[in-house]
Amino acid sequence: MNATGGSTSPIAYPGGNLSTDTGPVQGITASPRVGSGINYQYPLNLREFWRVGLDALQKYAKDPNGPYKAPFESLSATSQLTLLQDLWDNKPASFNNIRPSDFAYELTFMTWAGFLMDPIYGGNQNMVGWTYTGFNGVNFGNFYGEGKDQKALMVATTPTRLKPASLAQYQQQASGSA
Amino acid sequence: MEPAADVVILGVGYMSGVIAAELSIPKFNGDKPYKVVAITKGPYWDYVNDFSTTKYDEWGVGLGRKYDSPLPLQSTTIRNTPYQFALPVRRYTMPIQYHALGHGVGGAAQHYGGTMGRQGPWGYQMLSQTNTRYGPGAIDTINPHNDLQDWPLQYYQYEPYYVQWENAHGLCGNYNGSTDNPGSDSSGYPWMSQNYRLPPHPLTPAAQLFQSTVQSAPFNYHPFPHVNALASQPYVNQYGVPVNPCVYDGYCGGLCDYACETGAKANAAYRTIPAAIKDGNFTLVVNSFIFRLDTDPTSGLVTAARYYDPQGNVHIQPGTVFFNGMWGYNMIRIMLLSGVGAPYVWNSDPTAVSGTVGRGMTNGYSPYRGTNVSGTLSNIGGNAYPAGNAGGGSVDIYDLMDDNFNHKDLGFIGGSQIGVGGYPGGGPGNITFAGGVSSASMGGTFKTSQKDKYLQTKTVLSSTPFAPDLPTTDNYVDLDPHYTDIYGDPLARLTYDWTPNMYVGATYLANKVKDIFTAMGASNVTVSNTVLPGAVHNDWWGHHLRGGCRIGTDPTWSVWNKWNQCWSPTLKTPFNIFGAGEITNTSGDTVPSGTHVAGPQSYRAAEGIKQYLLQGTTHSLLT
Numbered sequence: 001m002n003a004t005g006g007s008t009s010p011i012a013y014p015g016g017n018l019s020t021d022t023g024p025v026q027g028i029t030a031s032p033r034v035g036s037g038i039n040y041q042y043p044l045n046l047r048e049f050w051r052v053g054l055d056a057l058q059k060y061a062k063d064p065n066g067p068y069k070a071p072f073e074s075l076s077a078t079s080q081l082t083l084l085q086d087l088w089d090n091k092p093a094s095f096n097n098i099r100p101s102d103f104a105y106e107l108t109f110m111t112w113a114g115f116l117m118d119p120i121y122g123g124n125q126n127m128v129g130w131t132y133t134g135f136n137g138v139n140f141g142n143f144y145g146e147g148k149d150q151k152a153l154m155v156a157t158t159p160t161r162l163k164p165a166s167l168a169q170y171q172q173q174a175s176g177s178a
Numbered sequence: 179m180e181p182a183a184d185v186v187i188l189g190v191g192y193m194s195g196v197i198a199a200e201l202s203i204p205k206f207n208g209d210k211p212y213k214v215v216a217i218t219k220g221p222y223w224d225y226v227n228d229f230s231t232t233k234y235d236e237w238g239v240g241l242g243r244k245y246d247s248p249l250p251l252q253s254t255t256i257r258n259t260p261y262q263f264a265l266p267v268r269r270y271t272m273p274i275q276y277h278a279l280g281h282g283v284g285g286a287a288q289h290y291g292g293t294m295g296r297q298g299p300w301g302y303q304m305l306s307q308t309n310t311r312y313g314p315g316a317i318d319t320i321n322p323h324n325d326l327q328d329w330p331l332q333y334y335q336y337e338p339y340y341v342q343w344e345n346a347h348g349l350c351g352n353y354n355g356s357t358d359n360p361g362s363d364s365s366g367y368p369w370m371s372q373n374y375r376l377p378p379h380p381l382t383p384a385a386q387l388f389q390s391t392v393q394s395a396p397f398n399y400h401p402f403p404h405v406n407a408l409a410s411q412p413y414v415n416q417y418g419v420p421v422n423p424c425v426y427d428g429y430c431g432g433l434c435d436y437a438c439e440t441g442a443k444a445n446a447a448y449r450t451i452p453a454a455i456k457d458g459n460f461t462l463v464v465n466s467f468i469f470r471l472d473t474d475p476t477s478g479l480v481t482a483a484r485y486y487d488p489q490g491n492v493h494i495q496p497g498t499v500f501f502n503g504m505w506g507y508n509m510i511r512i513m514l515l516s517g518v519g520a521p522y523v524w525n526s527d528p529t530a531v532s533g534t535v536g537r538g539m540t541n542g543y544s545p546y547r548g549t550n551v552s553g554t555l556s557n558i559g560g561n562a563y564p565a566g567n568a569g570g571g572s573v574d575i576y577d578l579m580d581d582n583f584n585h586k587d588l589g590f591i592g593g594s595q596i597g598v599g600g601y602p603g604g605g606p607g608n609i610t611f612a613g614g615v616s617s618a619s620m621g622g623t624f625k626t627s628q629k630d631k632y633l634q635t636k637t638v639l640s641s642t643p644f645a646p647d648l649p650t651t652d653n654y655v656d657l658d659p660h661y662t663d664i665y666g667d668p669l670a671r672l673t674y675d676w677t678p679n680m681y682v683g684a685t686y687l688a689n690k691v692k693d694i695f696t697a698m699g700a701s702n703v704t705v706s707n708t709v710l711p712g713a714v715h716n717d718w719w720g721h722h723l724r725g726g727c728r729i730g731t732d733p734t735w736s737v738w739n740k741w742n743q744c745w746s747p748t749l750k751t752p753f754n755i756f757g758a759g760e761i762t763n764t765s766g767d768t769v770p771s772g773t774h775v776a777g778p779q780s781y782r783a784a785e786g787i788k789q790y791l792l793q794g795t796t797h798s799l800l801t
Binding site for chain 2: 085
């Protein structure tokens with residue numbers, strides 16, 4: 001599978017073959033990328049998908065016949081990581097009728113989104129994620145009076161760290177209240 | 179029933195904006211009182227109020243798609259071959275279905291990267307030039323089930339229309355050739371009678387290094403600043419619309435492009451529609467969904483457009499002439515739903531296909547993922563957080579494109595525009611990064627790799643060059659038999675996969691780019707594994723569509739004639755519907771901006787509509 005896009009199997013749909021008058025139809029299998037394009041085809045909205053996936057993940061963790069035999073939150077960090085890798089590798093024999101790797105993708109995507117999106121959505125509290133990665137948010141060089149100019153920053157050969165600013169701060173400043 | 183209009187415009191994107199200004203304003207339409215009505219399914223965004231404090235929002239823009247056409251309203255189904263069951267796109271997100279349909283005045287160009295670049299003479303005559311230089315039959319070997327055709331006009335005939343387009347929208351660039359001498363191609367860029375309206379944006383250090391490297395031996399190429407439509411200076415266009423320049427805040431590109439809060443990013447909302455509203459006999463109808471065109475049962479002429487208003491009431495808008503400015507699949511879909519033009523009917527035998535609406539579909543640019551070449555410049559770092567814009571900073575060459583090098587025995591035609599050095603912070607990267615996660619994106623070691631990633635101490639060069647996607651009889655658009663839009667009408671169905679020319683060209687071009695990166699002093703220059711034709715499949719609907727609703731010399735394979743006027747069913751009386759967009763591009767090399775190539779067609783259509791209105795239905799525009 002090409003991680004940056006382009007499915008490595010023909011576009012597909014789970015549920016068997018169709019045939020037409022012009023000949024046999026190529027077998028249809030789900031492209032292993034949940035997310036966008038034609039690749040999300042579950043008859044579940046995302047809230048349901050998460051409920052179903054979290055339940056399946058916990059069942060897999062607690063399975064007395066499985067490798068972990070305990071609730072996910074009680075596992076060691078190493079074991080948690082291994083379990084998540086199992087999902088990416090589609091190791092669980094059953095997973096509430098969704099593909100484990102599809103849930104692994106959503107989980108990983110939302111974890112990073114939670115770390116890096118504007119705090120107005122509830123994650124990245126106090127811009128901890130932006131401070132970590134060196135992202136500026138809505139500070140274009142002078143939010144805190146630094147006197148930097150974006151026209152210079154955009155062609156610089158050495159980077160300049162800016163203290164990040166959030167959308168809420170930006171809107172406060174724009175409305176003259178901060 | 180609405181009052182009849184002289185011109186009814188479907189959709190209010192880039193091309194429709196030109197028609198609106200050219201036909202509704204007396205100064206531009208020969209002092210006529212033409213009544214022009216334009217209808218769009220989306221709103222009229224106010225860029226100061228709607229964008230300035232809310233656009234810096236990767237989650238809302240990149241995932242929530244708050245400025246884009248909502249998928250529950252309409253989507254498109256996709257399959258690779260005619261033997262498969264097509265599936266609907268149910269979700270936009272990174273990194274695949276990143277480009278959403280536009281919504282409202284300005285259309286998709288409300289949030290695009292602003293890239294432009296003229297198509298050179300070869301792009302207009304790909305079929306005949308290939309047959310002449312490489313022998314008849316060469317194209318059939320390269321492109322099985324070939325459906326490549328020449329344009330109805332040559333480059334030099336479009337040249338004056340390019341100038342009008344560029345002045346209207348404020349393109350930025352620098353033409354290095356001689357404007358006086360049409361025979362001069364010393365810049366490697368197609369001849370221009372006038373330089374671009376505005377100067378280029380400042381070049382990055384990486385772009386300057388690329389420029390000096392490729393200008394020198396052994397390459398001796400002809401680099402030029404990347405052409406774009408992001409105003410580098412304030413100016414006023416021919417319609418009197420004042421334009422603010424770019425402020426380089428960097429929430430411009432990234433894989434998910436951003437709306438512009440200063441109006442520097444050219445589109446109809448910022449360049450043409452304001453003039454039509456102010457100076458023209460012009461009515462704008464927003465939040466209204468066109469679902470059908472009415473036609474006269476005898477002549478087949480289009481008589482009205484039907485639309486739903488926001489309350490779901492049906493309105494009928496009669497008109498004398500119609501302009502189809504809807505984007506891509508929607509342009510095709512409205513015609514198929516309404517019985518306008520001849521629908522394409524696929525057959526596994528390429529000689530047995532018929533019809534034209536939906537035929538000749540290619541994805542002009544960027545959806546292809548294949549052989550990549552990369553390298554690292556250790557002495558150039560930069561700020562990868564938002565600073566800059568999506569179209570400036572870089573330098574391009576056309577030397578590895580078109581027929582600018584000998585393709586004998588190479589197994590492909592055309593090539594790639596190669597460019598280096600866009601602003602590293604031209605667009606925020608967090609939603610892109612999150613959308614591209616894999617099993618490797620977990621754990622403490624990976625997290626450590628993300629520390630200070632926006633504070634770059636080196637520059638990674640990366641290029642995925644490819645040769646043009648060529649039209650075949652097997653790639654097309656029709657109506658889906660299973661899935662519908664919110665009103666119950668069938669969705670457009672895309673049957674498409676990438677064609678061999680792209681891959682074969684990629685293998686050759688990647689090694690050429692490798693030579694350039696090496697000469698630039700990059701370390702660790704690597705060409706990734708070759709991606710063979712058929713190894714990767716298309717799974718999104720793309721955005722730079724090309725073909726599917728082509729202009730051409732022959733009604734058996736094109737929808738529109740050289741005036742972008744629809745061929746009439748009887749071929750006796752000229753037809754009263756015109757259209758222009760990237761989807762009407764007949765063919766093209768991998769010039770990134772099919773928009774720039776479509777632009778001159780909107781001015782052709784405007785001129786054709788003016789002639790049609792002057793001379794009535796008996797005037798033939800075919801001569």
